[in-house]
Amino acid sequence: MNRKIKQRQQQQPAPKVRDDDGGEEDELDELAAATTLLARLDLAEHKLRLLLLSSISSTSDSGTSMAAVDYFLSTLISELEAEQILSIEDLFGVIQNYVPENLLRALAVEDEDDMEVLVSKLWSRLLKENVIPPQEDEEVGVMGLERRGDKGCELCARVMPLTRHHLRPRTLHKKLLKQGISQEELNICATICRPCHTAVHRSHDNDTLATLLYTVPALLEDEKVGKFVRWASKQRGRAQQDGHNQQLRYQR
Numbered sequence: 255m256n257r258k259i260k261q262r263q264q265q266q267p268a269p270k271v272r273d274d275d276g277g278e279e280d281e282l283d284e285l286a287a288a289t290t291l292l293a294r295l296d297l298a299e300h301k302l303r304l305l306l307l308s309s310i311s312s313t314s315d316s317g318t319s320m321a322a323v324d325y326f327l328s329t330l331i332s333e334l335e336a337e338q339i340l341s342i343e344d345l346f347g348v349i350q351n352y353v354p355e356n357l358l359r360a361l362a363v364e365d366e367d368d369m370e371v372l373v374s375k376l377w378s379r380l381l382k383e384n385v386i387p388p389q390e391d392e393e394v395g396v397m398g399l400e401r402r403g404d405k406g407c408e409l410c411a412r413v414m415p416l417t418r419h420h421l422r423p424r425t426l427h428k429k430l431l432k433q434g435i436s437q438e439e440l441n442i443c444a445t446i447c448r449p450c451h452t453a454v455h456r457s458h459d460n461d462t463l464a465t466l467l468y469t470v471p472a473l474l475e476d477e478k479v480g481k482f483v484r485w486a487s488k489q490r491g492r493a494q495q496d497g498h499n500q501q502l503r504y505q506r
Contacts, residue, residue, distance in 0.1 A: 291385070292335075298383035299331050305379060306361065314360035322357035334380075337387050342377045343449030343486055347456045349373060350482060366485060373485075407447040408470050409454075409479070410486040414447035421468040423460040430464065444470050453482040 306323050310316075329352045333339050339348060349372070363369050380386055406413045420443050422430060427440050446454070457478040458467060466472065473479045 294383055294385050295331055295334055298334075298380060298385050299327050301383065302330070302376065302379055303327060305375065306357075309362075310360045311362055314356075318356060319360045322354045322360070326353050326357065334385055339380075340387060341449060342373060342489065343482075344452060345377050345380070346373050346482060346485055347449075347453045349376070350453075350478065351456055366481070370485060370488070405445075407450055408444045409446050409450040409473060409483045412447060412487065412489070414449075416445045417448050417451045418443045419446050419451050419454065421470075422464045426460055426464050442468075444473075447486075449486055450483060453486075454479055457482070 303323060306327075307320070310319050326349075330339075330348055333344075333348055339345055346369075349369075358369075361368075361372060363372055407416060420440070422435070422440050422442070424440075427437075430440060431437065454463070454467075454473060457476070467476055467479070474483060
């Protein structure tokens with residue numbers, strides 16, 4: 255058995271097995287499922303490494319490129335294990351934040367079209383290896399929030415299930431109140447889709463968002479956020495089912 259799979263299995267808690275018929279069969283099933291997923295992740299990592307290395311320009315420094323590939327894949331697999339990659343937009347965010355610039359150059363990613371090709375290749379491989387958790391569309395809206403009708407995300411403009419993003423993160427509200435910012439200002443939100451919301455928080459820490467990027471125009475002008483938004487706007491929106499009004503469904 256592959257050494258990585260053994261190491262990951264050792265980190266799993268040992269299941270308790272009872273003698274009576276009420277037993278711990280569910281725990282055994284969960285352990286088996288986790289072991290199967292780890293095996294799939296290990297295979298996916300191997301195939302992604304081959305895919306990336308085969309795409310690297312022959313003029314690039316092979317040692318540096320190998321190290322960059324290893325760094326990116328270790329991060330990618332960790333995100334997959336934590337079920338943080340549920341959509342192609344999530345994958346784009348990880349690539350944007352964790353693929354070193356020298357690796358992008360080695361992969362001949364020079365513009366947004368090249369990036370789209372790379373993301374599509376990696377996403378296709380992840381789907382083929384069956385390592386993306388199935389998604390269940392929630393049909394529960396957040397009570398008391400404004401309905402948006404057919405309006406789209408304020409960043410990418412896609413008609414999607416929307417979230418409420420506090421332009422000044424709530425974790426800093428107490429500190430910002432002491433600095434003289436009113437509660438009314440702190441309550442200002444942007445209604446954006448979940449992929450854009452995730453990209454915003456992956457791109458910058460809360461202090462940066464609160465002091466520099468507390469308006470929609472500022473977010474759109476930001477290099478990292480703007481790059482993601484331009485890419486996301488080309489992707490197909492996941493509109494909710496007919497008859498279900500667009501509502502703000504999450505908060506952060």
